[in-house]
Amino acid sequence: MDISEKWNDVDFYFSNKIGSNDPIMDSILKANTEADLPAIDVSANQGKLLYLLAKLKGVKNILEIGTLGGYSSVWLGRALPEDGHLITLEYDPKHAKVARENIKKAGLENKIEVIVGAALDSLQVLEEKAVPKFDFIFIDADKPNNPNYVKWALKLANPGAVIIVDNVVRSGKIIDSESEDLGVQGTRQLFDLLSNESRIDSTAIQTVGTKGYDGFVFGIVKE
Template sequence: MSKSEIWKNVDFYFNDKLHTSDPIMNSILKANSEAHLPAIDVAPNQGKFLYLLAKLKNAKNILEIGTLGGYSSVWLGRALPEDGHLITLEFDKKHAKVAKENIKMAGLENKIEVIVGPALETLPTLKEKGVHFFDFIFIDADKPNNPHYLKWALEYSRPGTVIIVDNVVRNGEVTDEKSEDLSVLGVRQFTDLLSAEPRIESTAIQTVGLKGYDGFVIGVVKE
């Protein structure tokens, strides 16, 4: 049995034993597939991990950069209290339409707001909407812009804000100094910025499973 088969089997085992999915979440993945969205949603166990982190943080205001079909949006939305709110930013109009339908199906349309357009254009407008900070920020969008997303995440943070960035290992390619892949370059530039940023404490975790070999960065804002 190959390593990737072992990783998948372990995910299947824990997903079954620890109930990391349910009919609604399965329906969202089915809707995304039928709409021919890229199959790049977080895995079920990763979605529940995000949910648990947001619960541990007692997050009331969440920002997500990169909606796709709303799978991770719903996981995070489920962690919110009754008066909580999540803003998720999506570039693609088709993806946003599917996401809105999935969010409504999950009964979270009153908690989750989908904003359509390039994130670097919509992020500045949040201040006009009266948004000053978020408790929890999840970045899972186009990797070349990760350095810019980090700057905006810090702009909308306060001490204690949790920032998570997905897909930072890139199957190990993040260590390739000669890589010309724009996603790898974006992650490396993001990591360099993070390394020099005194306002945040952070670490990186490598992951394996249904989505192959990758990882994420998690940080907590200090000041």
């Protein structure tokens, strides 16, 4: 058996055994496929991890940068209390439309707000509107802007907030300082930023599974 096939099989085993899959989440993935959205959502187990981390933190306000079809938005939205709120930022109007439909299907339209436009512009607007600061921020958007998104996350985060950045291993390409891949360059700049940023305590985790070889940054904003 190919090693990547084994990763997939183990992921499916975990999902089936400990409930990372359910009919609503499966229907969201189906809707995304039918709408021809790219299949770059987090995996079921990764979605469940986001949910559990948000639950563990007891979050009330969540910011997501990069919505796609709303799969991770729904996982995170499920962790919110009755008066909780999630703002998710999406560049593509088509993706946002699909996400809103999926969010409604999940019964979370009163908790999740989709904002359409370039994320850096939307983040500026959020700051100008003085929205309540966030307890949990998930960044899964265009990788060249990862450093800019983290800078904004630090501006908009409460002390003690969790910040997670997805897709930071780049199938191992992250260690290639000569890479011409803009996603790799942006993510390397992210790590340069974190290595000199005193406001956040962070680490990085490598992962394997249905999404191949990748990983994420996990950080906590200092009190």
